[in-house]
Structures are given as structure tokens and as C-alpha cells.
Amino acid sequence: MNVTEFWTGHTVRDEPFRSVAESLAFLQWRSDEYPLFHELMGLWGDHAGQTILDYGCGPANDMVGLLTYSGATRVVGADVSERALDLARRRLDLHGFDASLVRVSDPEPAIPLDTGSIDFVHCLGVLQHVSYPAAILAEFVRVLRPGGEARIMVYNRASLWWHLYVPWQRQLLDGHDADLPIEEAFRRSTDTESCPISRAYEPREFVRLCADAGLQAEFLGGYFTGVELDAWRWDAPDTRLAPVHRRFLAALEGSPPMYRQHYAGIGGVYRAVRA
Numbered sequence: 038m039n040v041t042e043f044w045t046g047h048t049v050r051d052e053p054f055r056s057v058a059e060s061l062a063f064l065q066w067r068s069d070e071y072p073l074f075h076e077l078m079g080l081w082g083d084h085a086g087q088t089i090l091d092y093g094c095g096p097a098n099d100m101v102g103l104l105t106y107s108g109a110t111r112v113v114g115a116d117v118s119e120r121a122l123d124l125a126r127r128r129l130d131l132h133g134f135d136a137s138l139v140r141v142s143d144p145e146p147a148i149p150l151d152t153g154s155i156d157f158v159h160c161l162g163v164l165q166h167v168s169y170p171a172a173i174l175a176e177f178v179r180v181l182r183p184g185g186e187a188r189i190m191v192y193n194r195a196s197l198w199w200h201l202y203v204p205w206q207r208q209l210l211d212g213h214d215a216d217l218p219i220e221e222a223f224r225r226s227t228d229t230e231s232c233p234i235s236r237a238y239e240p241r242e243f244v245r246l247c248a249d250a251g252l253q254a255e256f257l258g259g260y261f262t263g264v265e266l267d268a269w270r271w272d273a274p275d276t277r278l279a280p281v282h283r284r285f286l287a288a289l290e291g292s293p294p295m296y297r298q299h300y301a302g303i304g305g306v307y308r309a310v311r312a
Contacts, residue, residue, distance in 0.1 A: 040143040040168055043233055045118040049095050060131060064102050072293060073260035077306040079188055081106035085155035090115065090180060092148070093163030093172070093260065094138070097125035103159065104134045113155075114135040137204055146172040148180055148223060155180045158187035160194050162304070165191045165236045165247040166228070174250035187252065192227065192237040193259035193305030195296050197269060199223060199237050200285040206268045209277050220278075238305060249307050254309035261302035269294065 054060040070077040080099075085108035091292055094114030103112050114136065116122050122138050130137050139149050143293050146169050158177050162172040193199070199219070201225050207213045214222040224235040238246075240256035247254035275283070285296065294301050 038231060038233055040118045040166065040233055043231065044087045044166070045120050047229065047232070048118055048121045048124060051096070051120070053071075054131060057132055060101060060128060061105065064098060067098065071260050071302075071304065072266070073258070073263060073300055073302065074304060077257050077260050077300070077304070078190060079308075083107065084109040084157055086110050088154065089113070089157045089159060090148070090150065090155045090177075091116075091140075091161040092158060092177070094125055095121045097128040097136075097262065099159055099161060100125065100136055101128060101132055101134070104129075104132070104136060109157075111137070113139065115141045117141055117143050125229060132258050133239045143168050146176055148173075148176045150180045152179050153182045156182060156185050158185070158189075160187060160189045162190050162192075164189065166232065166234050167236070168234065171246060171250060174247060176251060176310075178251040178311055183312045185310060187307075187309040187311075189247075189254075189309060190222075190304050191243060191307075192235065193301075193303050194239045194242075195239040195285070195299070196237070196259050196301050196303045196305070197265040197294065198226075198262065198303035200282045202226070202265050203266045204278055204282050205275060206264075209275070240299070240305065241306070245306060248306065251312050252309040254307045255271065255277075256299060257308055258295075258300035258308045259302035260300065260304035260306065262304075265302060266293065 081102045087109050088111040089103055089109045091114045094100055094116050100112050100114045103109050114125055125138055203220060203223050208215045208222055214225055214290060224238055227235045244254045289296055
């Protein structure tokens with residue numbers, strides 16, 4: 038199954054909302070469900086007068102948030118899934134928003150927008166699933182105006198999910214995918230086992246990827262999921278874990294835990310500025 042086929046059949050939240058109140062309540066629920074998500078992603082920010090691209094918009098969760106709360110003049114949503122775009126159209130119509138939706142292609146990552154036409158790119162949980170992340174980052178640089186900014190979330194390898202939930206909770210305690218290498222066990226643990234691509238990036242690795250595309254990026258930290266924090270029962274080294282995981286867990290500090298002064302959740306958030 039390729040990327041487009043998977044995400045067409047696996048659209049997040051595929052039930053239409055019945056009212057504006059229900060739609061906005063879902064946004065609040067989502068913020069509450071993932072500790073530090075709202076803060077690290079900078080939702081919704083002050084974007085008065087700006088044109089925003091929501092790359093990988095899905096059913097328009099963040100488009101609705103940006104149009105309701107940020108003061109943006111225009112928000113453009115882009116996605117590979119026609120099903121997601123249809124759900125987004127219904128959601129935007131429910132709110133009475135006049136917004137643009139465009140379809141993008143995984144094998145051919147060009148974004149159908151003019152050069153320098155975007156002030157801010159919002160990209161939540163997308164680039165870890167695509168075939169050509171570097172090409173999409175280069176497209177972000179092209180469509181951003183000089184000095185324009187992106188806020189990007191990709192899965193974080195420096196996280197409780199990578200070093201505790203998958204190897205300890207899933208593989209050792211539950212015996213799930215116990216014989217698989219961590220990269221494959223991780224892929225199967227995130228967006229169902231059939232998700233064709235699911236990567237986690239070391240922060241330095243993703244910062245370099247951004248730099249190669251022409252974006253000056255900084256890692257802001259990783260927001261958490263409930264299962265990560267539920268698994269956070271680390272009292273002493275478990276010798277069944279590989280040394281790399283034990284070293285990471287031993288280096289964590291605070292509550293919720295931080296690694297090298299950044300929150301250690303799976304939702305790795307980056308602020309990137311066009312150079």
C-alpha cells in the first residue's frame with residue numbers, strides 16, 4: 038500500500054461534525070489529550086493579516102483553529118487525500134469559512150502555490166509519513182516569503198515513545214513485535230501496523246534536514262501522549278533493554294521528563310525560518 042492509498046483510507050476523525058460548538062470542542066479535547074501540544078505548536082498564535090499554509094490539513098482541524106483564533110487573512114489547506122479534503126470542505130462550510138483547499142502528491146511533492154505567497158507554514162505530523170520529506174521542505178522554502186516561518190511537528194526519536202513505550206511496554210512486557218528491530222516496531226506502533234512510512238527523527242538530524250533545504254530550524258521539544266506518560270514508571274535500569282534505551286532513560290530529568298533540556302515526548306516540534 039502506498040502513502041496516498043493509506044492516508045485516503047486512514048483519515049483521522051472521519052465523522053462530520055454536527056455543529057460549530059462540537060467542532061471547536063474537539064479542538065479543545067485534542068489540546069487536552071496531548072500534554073504540551075498546544076504550547077509547543079504555538080496554537081493558534083497571532084497571524085493577523087497573514088496567509089497560512091496548513092500542509093497535511095486532514096479534516097481541517099488546524100485550519101478551523103487558525104481561522105477562528107489567529108486573525109489570519111487566508112488559510113490554504115493541502116493534503117494527498119481527496120477524502121480528507123472532502124471532510125475539510127464540509128468542516129469549513131459548517132463554520133462559514135471561505136478557505137482554499139489544494140491536493141498535493143506524495144510521489145511529486147510540488148505545492149501548487151506561487152513562490153513567496155505564504156507567510157506561515159503549519160505542518161503537524163506529516164513529514165514523518167511522506168516519501169520525500171527533503172523535497173517538501175524545499176517547497177516550503179519556495180512558497181514562503183523571505184523571513185517567513187514554519188512550525189513543523191515530526192515524530193521525535195529522543196522520546197519516551199521511542200526509548201520506553203515501544204521497547205519496554207510493547208516489546209518486553211506485552212510481547213508485541215518482540216522480534217523486530219526498534220525502527221520497524223516503532224513504525225507499527227504509531228498509525229496502525231499497515232502505515233507504510235513512519236519515521237522518528239533525532240532533533241539534530243531534522244535540524245540538518247531543514248538547513249539543507251534553506252530553513253533555519255530550532256527544536257522546541259516534544260509533546261506527550263497519554264500512553265507515554267502512563268509508561269513512565271522508570272525506577273531502575275531494566276537490563277533487558279538495550280543500552281541505548283537505558284542511557285536515555287537514565288538521563289531524563291523533571292516531570293514531565295526532559296532530555297537535554299527539552300521535553301521528551303513523541304511530538305517533536307520545530308520552529309523554522311526561511312533563511
